Amino acid sequence: MGFKSDIEIAQEAEIRPILQIAEKLGIPEEYVENYGKYKAKIDYRYYNKELKDREDAKLVLVTAINPTPAGEGKTTTTIGLADGLNRLGKKTMVALREPSLGPVFGVKGGAAGGGYAQVIPMEDINLHFTGDLHAIGAANNLLAAMLDNHIHQGNKLRIVPKTITWRRVVDMNDRQLRNIVDGLGAKADGVTRQDGFDITVASEIMAIFCLATDITDLKARLSRIVVAYNEDGEPVTAGDLNAQGALTALLKDAIKPNLVQTLEGTPALIHGGPFANIAHGCNSVIATKMGMKLADYMITEAGFGADLGAEKFIDIKCRMAGLKPNAVVLVATVRALKYNGGVAKADLNNENLEALEKGIPNLLKHIENITTVYNLPAVVAINKFPTDTEAELELVRAKCRELGVNVALSDVWAKGGEGGEELAKEVLRLVEGESTMKFVYDAELTIKEKIEAIATKIYGADGVDYTSKASKEIAKLESLGFGNLPVCMAKNQYSLTDDAKKLGRPTGFRVTIRDITASIGAGFLVALTGDIMKMPGLPKVPSAEKIDVDENGVITGLF
Numbered sequence: 001m002g003f004k005s006d007i008e009i010a011q012e013a014e015i016r017p018i019l020q021i022a023e024k025l026g027i028p029e030e031y032v033e034n035y036g037k038y039k040a041k042i043d044y045r046y047y048n049k050e051l052k053d054r055e056d057a058k059l060v061l062v063t064a065i066n067p068t069p070a071g072e073g074k075t076t077t078t079i080g081l082a083d084g085l086n087r088l089g090k091k092t093m094v095a096l097r098e099p100s101l102g103p104v105f106g107v108k109g110g111a112a113g114g115g116y117a118q119v120i121p122m123e124d125i126n127l128h129f130t131g132d133l134h135a136i137g138a139a140n141n142l143l144a145a146m147l148d149n150h151i152h153q154g155n156k157l158r159i160v161p162k163t164i165t166w167r168r169v170v171d172m173n174d175r176q177l178r179n180i181v182d183g184l185g186a187k188a189d190g191v192t193r194q195d196g197f198d199i200t201v202a203s204e205i206m207a208i209f210c211l212a213t214d215i216t217d218l219k220a221r222l223s224r225i226v227v228a229y230n231e232d233g234e235p236v237t238a239g240d241l242n243a244q245g246a247l248t249a250l251l252k253d254a255i256k257p258n259l260v261q262t263l264e265g266t267p268a269l270i271h272g273g274p275f276a277n278i279a280h281g282c283n284s285v286i287a288t289k290m291g292m293k294l295a296d297y298m299i300t301e302a303g304f305g306a307d308l309g310a311e312k313f314i315d316i317k318c319r320m321a322g323l324k325p326n327a328v329v330l331v332a333t334v335r336a337l338k339y340n341g342g343v344a345k346a347d348l349n350n351e352n353l354e355a356l357e358k359g360i361p362n363l364l365k366h367i368e369n370i371t372t373v374y375n376l377p378a379v380v381a382i383n384k385f386p387t388d389t390e391a392e393l394e395l396v397r398a399k400c401r402e403l404g405v406n407v408a409l410s411d412v413w414a415k416g417g418e419g420g421e422e423l424a425k426e427v428l429r430l431v432e433g434e435s436t437m438k439f440v441y442d443a444e445l446t447i448k449e450k451i452e453a454i455a456t457k458i459y460g461a462d463g464v465d466y467t468s469k470a471s472k473e474i475a476k477l478e479s480l481g482f483g484n485l486p487v488c489m490a491k492n493q494y495s496l497t498d499d500a501k502k503l504g505r506p507t508g509f510r511v512t513i514r515d516i517t518a519s520i521g522a523g524f525l526v527a528l529t530g531d532i533m534k535m536p537g538l539p540k541v542p543s544a545e546k547i548d549v550d551e552n553g554v555i556t557g558l559f
Helices: 006-012 018-025 045-051 074-087 101-105 122-126 132-152 204-211 215-223 244-251 285-294 306-321 334-340 353-373 390-401 412-430 447-459 468-479
Strands: 032-034 040-042 058-064 092-096 117-120 168-170 180-182 193-195 197-199 226-229 235-237 258-262 267-270 297-301 327-332 378-383 406-410 463-466 487-490 510-519 524-529
Touching: 006 117, 006 122, 018 032, 018 040, 018 258, 018 267, 045 285, 058 074, 058 306, 058 353, 074 092, 074 117, 074 258, 074 297, 074 327, 074 378, 074 406, 074 412, 092 285, 117 122, 117 412, 132 168, 132 204, 132 226, 132 244, 204 215, 204 244, 204 306, 215 244, 267 285, 285 297, 285 306, 306 327, 306 353, 306 447, 306 487, 327 334, 327 353, 327 412, 334 353, 334 390, 353 378, 353 390, 353 447, 378 390, 378 412, 390 406, 406 412, 447 463, 447 468, 447 487, 447 510, 463 468, 468 510, 468 524
Parallel strands: 058 297, 058 327, 092 267, 092 297, 168 197, 327 378, 378 406, 463 510, 487 524
Antiparallel strands: 032 040, 040 258, 117 258, 180 193, 226 235, 258 267, 510 524
8 A cells, every 4th residue: 555645534534424533423413513424513502501510521631742854743642642542442522722724725725634634624724614713813914903993083092002012913924014103104004113923823912812711701711802001001902902702703703612533433622722932732622521421531732842831731721720630641752862962853764762761851851840840640642653663662662661651652644543552541540530630829928929930830931031122011011900911922833942953851041031021911921032923934845835725626735
């Protein structure tokens, strides 16, 4: 059998009508809103009306080492683990984030899994899906338009244009839009000012969307968004602009979780998609909570490495939603660990125990964070490649064993759920008993104390330095009463440090906070490190160049 691409595997799959998947879960048809034959939205009101008093499922978080160009396969492992648990007779669901068009057409490609561990219909999920990201972008840009219109129409709120913090968004990697000047032309064309675009998933509305518990909570959070400051230095909110009703109207359908399925028919809720390097990196609270009432085991993932997505999952999502994972799966590959040990991407297929030994400390630091800081049981899932040697695998096992953590080989890319059974059995062993989760910091600490707790405990930094701009902003936020909010660190995903080139497990470094912004509607503060930005650019050869569609509408090149 020749090699098949992800999209070919997905297109050949026997896909079940989505009503069958909903029926298998026992969801009454009145709460199921079909988007074609194979996708549906589930009314969020179903949770409060019929689900909230049911017992919660065991919650399993899938995270990873710091990502590398070698690829780790976190989403693929998440899906394969859910399929593996179902093969073992356990009623399991999976909850994932929605892909952004930026990575789809940029470097990463799609985010629907890979090989024989995918969610389908893969093309729909990776492209427009059910329109959620478009709705979020429209709501964001309506607020921007209302803000500029208020200033143009006389500025009753006495907004200082230089203090505007609300930017426009587009769901595409477009560096050209990072910094723009708008309002050019005649007086009727608006007030001329410096502006800019972020990618849609970086919008605070995306974060709010993913943390809201229902439409009433969504509206209240939207009203608290700080968009600018007035002449007295006081925050101006979306509520001050009377925008929250219209914004909520744009999101009233998007807030309903999306139901799809894996290649093996495991139900999957895919909803919301904040990046973990610039936002909190988790799917929606509504989807996670709903899934935890519909199944006995809920498998979910958090973006990028355990220093980013897992920390934010615990300190932001779990803190706000009252969730507690029972176990954590940490995904790694032998190839990625060798890359962390200094091996060039072209040479990763060759056995290199010396480089592997140098790269393993990155994995061990993440294990230590999960087991000693988050205080949760963990298993390392080695996403198997044909080039892995037994000597390499045994070295990883031995090092993890020293920390009291088992290693399970995951072959879900090639074998689907069957290849996830070893991992599934270890997860079942770990989830017994109540969750022992701990937060990294107490929310009542000062802003700087919270930042320093994350940097020293999770990244391994010696301390934190602040630019004068960041220190002034922190003092202002605390004076406005925002000091008790959790902190969302905006940091590169490739390194435990704020320098993307420092791989492995660096020591003797400090983290620099260059600025801090307030996402008051979402309910957290964003601390910006290094040169992290909220609008990515396309690479030299974007994935978009490889994507095509034939006369029958069949897409190729999507992965």
